[in-house]
Amino acid sequence: MLSDYFPLLIFLIAVFVFGLIALYLPPWLAGHLDSAAKDLPYESGIVPRTGARRRFAISFYLTAMLFIIFDIEAIFIYPWAVNVKGLGWFGVAEMAVFVAVLLVALIYVWRKGALEWGS
Amino acid sequence: MTINISGIGIDYGAILPELVVAGTAIVVLFLELVVPPDRRRWLAAVTVIGLLGALVATIPLWGQNRSAFGDTVIADSLAVFFNVLLIAITIATVAISPRYLHALDLDYGEYYILILGATAGMMLLAAATSLMTIFLGIELLSISLYVLSGFARTTLRSQESALKYLLLGGFATGFLLYGMALIYGATGSTTLRGIAAFTTAASSNAAGNVLLLLGIGFLSVGLAFKASAAPFHMWTPDVYEGAPTIVTTFMSVATKSAAFAAVGRVFIATFPSISSRWYFPLALIAIFSLFIGNLVAITQDNIKRMLAYSGIAHAGYILLGVLPGTAQAFSATLFYIAAYSVMNFGAFAVVTAVAAGGEQNADLSHWRGLFYRRPFLATVMTIFMLSLAGIPPTVGFFAKLFVFQALVNAQIWAPLIVAVIMTIVSFYYYLRVIVIMLAAPDEVAVEKRPLGIPTSTVLGVAGLATVVLGIFPAVVLDWATRAASLHF
Numbered sequence: 001m002l003s004d005y006f007p008l009l010i011f012l013i014a015v016f017v018f019g020l021i022a023l024y025l026p027p028w029l030a031g032h033l034d035s036a037a038k039d040l041p042y043e044s045g046i047v048p049r050t051g052a053r054r055r056f057a058i059s060f061y062l063t064a065m066l067f068i069i070f071d072i073e074a075i076f077i078y079p080w081a082v083n084v085k086g087l088g089w090f091g092v093a094e095m096a097v098f099v100a101v102l103l104v105a106l107i108y109v110w111r112k113g114a115l116e117w118g119s
Numbered sequence: 120m121t122i123n124i125s126g127i128g129i130d131y132g133a134i135l136p137e138l139v140v141a142g143t144a145i146v147v148l149f150l151e152l153v154v155p156p157d158r159r160r161w162l163a164a165v166t167v168i169g170l171l172g173a174l175v176a177t178i179p180l181w182g183q184n185r186s187a188f189g190d191t192v193i194a195d196s197l198a199v200f201f202n203v204l205l206i207a208i209t210i211a212t213v214a215i216s217p218r219y220l221h222a223l224d225l226d227y228g229e230y231y232i233l234i235l236g237a238t239a240g241m242m243l244l245a246a247a248t249s250l251m252t253i254f255l256g257i258e259l260l261s262i263s264l265y266v267l268s269g270f271a272r273t274t275l276r277s278q279e280s281a282l283k284y285l286l287l288g289g290f291a292t293g294f295l296l297y298g299m300a301l302i303y304g305a306t307g308s309t310t311l312r313g314i315a316a317f318t319t320a321a322s323s324n325a326a327g328n329v330l331l332l333l334g335i336g337f338l339s340v341g342l343a344f345k346a347s348a349a350p351f352h353m354w355t356p357d358v359y360e361g362a363p364t365i366v367t368t369f370m371s372v373a374t375k376s377a378a379f380a381a382v383g384r385v386f387i388a389t390f391p392s393i394s395s396r397w398y399f400p401l402a403l404i405a406i407f408s409l410f411i412g413n414l415v416a417i418t419q420d421n422i423k424r425m426l427a428y429s430g431i432a433h434a435g436y437i438l439l440g441v442l443p444g445t446a447q448a449f450s451a452t453l454f455y456i457a458a459y460s461v462m463n464f465g466a467f468a469v470v471t472a473v474a475a476g477g478e479q480n481a482d483l484s485h486w487r488g489l490f491y492r493r494p495f496l497a498t499v500m501t502i503f504m505l506s507l508a509g510i511p512p513t514v515g516f517f518a519k520l521f522v523f524q525a526l527v528n529a530q531i532w533a534p535l536i537v538a539v540i541m542t543i544v545s546f547y548y549y550l551r552v553i554v555i556m557l558a559a560p561d562e563v564a565v566e567k568r569p570l571g572i573p574t575s576t577v578l579g580v581a582g583l584a585t586v587v588l589g590i591f592p593a594v595v596l597d598w599a600t601r602a603a604s605l606h607f
Binding site for chain 2: 101104105107108109112
């Protein structure tokens with residue numbers, strides 16, 4: 001039973017070994033040169049003007065959450081759309097209920113002002 | 120191409136109670152937008168009406184054995200037993216909520232939506248007969264409770280408790296899901312029926328299947344976390360203390376009940392053939408819970424933390440009834456869960472009522488002389504404390520008696536001895552609350568607000584039920600026996 005998973009073990013070992021090789025072989029072959037320019041965030045030479053950890057408005061977070069919800073809705077609709085003929089009116093009714101529930105949620109967040117930007 | 124959907128057993132009647140609860144949540148979500156803020160009590164009323172509708176929908180399912188949606192959920196007496204219990208808990212919670220929420224300035228409609236969402240998840244968990252629906256139920260109840268723990272948005276403790284619960288809960292969910300994946304990998308099925316068929320088949324050698332046993336182990340960790348059994352209990356005191364008391368009241372009884380429904384279905388119904396394998400770890404979890412819960416509760420000076428540790432101890436007692444793996448023992452577990460729900464709900468509801476009455480400090484020292492300030496609250500609290508300790512004639516006595524009886528019948532001695540000794544230890548901290556309430560009061564002027572009819576009624580009914588069921592336990596025991604026996 002457990003021997004069925006032997007290939008998986010080999011795979012894990014191979015992943016680990018490959019990672020080590022990719023990490024340590026190039027510096028060993030090519031050598032390593034340090035310079036101040038290499039420590040800059042952009043090696044293209046653009047001088048960063050502010051810190052990387054900036055604060056974003058909370059609106060981005062809300063928008064991202066909404067995006068995920070409706071993205072998942074779309075993901076559910078795709079397989080349904082492929083099979084809609086086979087599922088018949090039952091499938092249409094099921095999807096209508098699903099979309100209706102999300103519609104209520106959309107009305108809710110709309111009324112709560114989650115879609116207002118910067119007010 | 121026509122897809123045959125008749126074969127997967129679509130049966131909305133079997134999950135009607137869950138649908139009604141979820142539907143009520145959507146209706147309340149909608150109403151929250153149109154109801155003016157000073158009329159938010161209406162939302163509580165709508166919530167209660169929806170829950171009563173779910174109660175009506177669940178009664179006809181009693182005595183049935185309706186597997187639906189491809190063996191993923193079942194409408195049987197066990198599910199009905201838990202549905203009635205959970206709906207009753209939720210109605211009682213919602214009834215005492217408005218006054219408490221108003222006192223803490225938390226009167227938002229979202230509270231009822233989240234409570235309904237958690238209830239729907241718990242009911243689904245109690246009816247789940249597939250790893251997928253178990254997971255769905257647990258997530259639905261957990262996510263609602265994560266938000267509810269942090270519902271007091273301006274209180275740092277509440278935020279901390281929500282974050283702790285979320286992080287540790289997410290970790291436990293990882294265990295749960297990994298366990299499920301391993302069980303699926305070992306047995307090739309996600310439905311409990313399919314898994315049971317695999318483990319009972321002679322050819323499978325399930326007791327020696329490392330993947331399966333590992334999977335069951337991880338699954339136990341996830342479920343023990345939700346039931347707050349030691350050593351997976353670390354989150355319990357902090358979350359119970361930090362969360363708004365009304366939320367603690369709800370989740371300390373409802374989550375535990377639902378989690379044990381899943382424990383029963385998984386261990387007793389699905390893995391009876393390899394009970395020799397899960398018996399020892401489960402016994403160890405029970406003994407740990409009894410030790411840690413009862414011993415640490417002694418040192419607690421905050422009543423919410425004390426009740427949290429007492430809840431851990433009670434998870435141990437409830438788990439004891441699962442150990443023999445028989446219908447008779449499981450009916451004792453069900454009785455214990457029902458008894459625990461009534462008395463622990465009552466105890467936390469008193470804390471809630473005291474907070475709603477203007478005393479939001481849950482330190483035991485602030486409860487000095489409660490008998491003189493609030494005689495009714497102190498009296499019902501005394502009943503609940505005596506019942507939690509297991510002193511007759513309260514329901515807590517019979518709950519412990521039935522579980523111990525089941526252990527004697529099954530010749531399980533070591534956990535029984537621990538349980539009996541720990542019960543005696545528990546007398547100390549339960550009786551201490553009564554002594555403190557009776558002590559002469561400090562001369563502090565406390566702003567006193569009336570309790571209101573719903574809170575008094577809920578507390579009165581809970582107190583009465585604790586005593587009446589302690590004198591006539593047969594009714595509930597009969598239901599519990601029938602719910603447990605149909606299960607096999």
